Amino acid sequence: MTPLHLAIVVGSVRDGRVGPTIAEWFAGEVAAHTAFTVEILDLLEYPLPLVMPAPGESAAPETVSVRDALAMRLAAADAYVIVTPEYNHTFPAALKNAIDWIYEEWAAKPTGFISYGGMSGGLRAVEHLRHVFAELHGVTVRESLSFHKVWQQFDGVQPRDREETALAAKTMLDRLLWWGGALRDARSKSPYER
Numbered sequence: 001m002t003p004l005h006l007a008i009v010v011g012s013v014r015d016g017r018v019g020p021t022i023a024e025w026f027a028g029e030v031a032a033h034t035a036f037t038v039e040i041l042d043l044l045e046y047p048l049p050l051v052m053p054a055p056g057e058s059a060a061p062e063t064v065s066v067r068d069a070l071a072m073r074l075a076a077a078d079a080y081v082i083v084t085p086e087y088n089h090t091f092p093a094a095l096k097n098a099i100d101w102i103y104e105e106w107a108a109k110p111t112g113f114i115s116y117g118g119m120s121g122g123l124r125a126v127e128h129l130r131h132v133f134a135e136l137h138g139v140t141v142r143e144s145l146s147f148h149k150v151w152q153q154f155d156g157v158q159p160r161d162r163e164e165t166a167l168a169a170k171t172m173l174d175r176l177l178w179w180g181g182a183l184r185d186a187r188s189k190s191p192y193e194r
Contacts, residue, residue: 003037004180006030007077010042011084011095018150019083021157022114026081026145029169035177039073043094046070048101050093067101074105079180080138081112081172082129085150086122091129099132107137108192110179112172113144121148137194139179143172 008026010019023040030038046066053059059067074080084091099106111133115122123146130140145168147153152160159165186192 001035001181003035004078004177004184005076006036006038006079006081006176006180007074008038008040008081008083009074009095009098010040010044011082011098012092013044013094014085014092017085018116018154019085021154022116022147022150023083025154025157025159026083026114026169029166030173033170033173033177036079036173039077041070041073043098046098048097050097052100070098071102071105074102077109078184079110079112079176080106081114081176083114084116084122084125084129086115086117086120086125089124091125095129096132099136103136104194106133107194108139108183108187110139110141110176110183112141112176114146115144116147116150116153118149121146121150137192139183141172141175141179143168143175145169145172 008023010023012019020042027038027040030036046069048066049063058064084095113126113129115126126144133140145165154160
């Protein structure tokens, strides 16, 4: 089977964020799985404005350029993993903004989640994202990873509990592989229409 292309989306743009560290670690787990190719998409590199054009209006050319660059990378993916913190019991505004600017690319593809934060480990953010991706016609996998008290969980770029987190990562990747393969085959036979 041709490897599935997995896009890891770093959902926070806040200074001092942990998301890039988690994404780099997870990209290593993906590479070890061997059924995927992987790339990291950091939303900090795709600064989309919060104000969207009115219906029927066009966005500014520089906004269209950023949006199209991100959309092209997401369209090339067979599956996604969203790396998100939890801010005020939900996911960051920058992540919601990017999701709203990029609409059709999410459909009929599986999405997994890695969350992080304090005591809750970002679990409430993930529950909110599941509703959003259902509206986008995406398929979210049940298995996820959560880093509670994230500042105590990483030793440099590796989780302190490497064995347990590697097993959790493999479990989620196995599920993404099944859904990603099934949905890629289905899309090749019949393009998904909303």
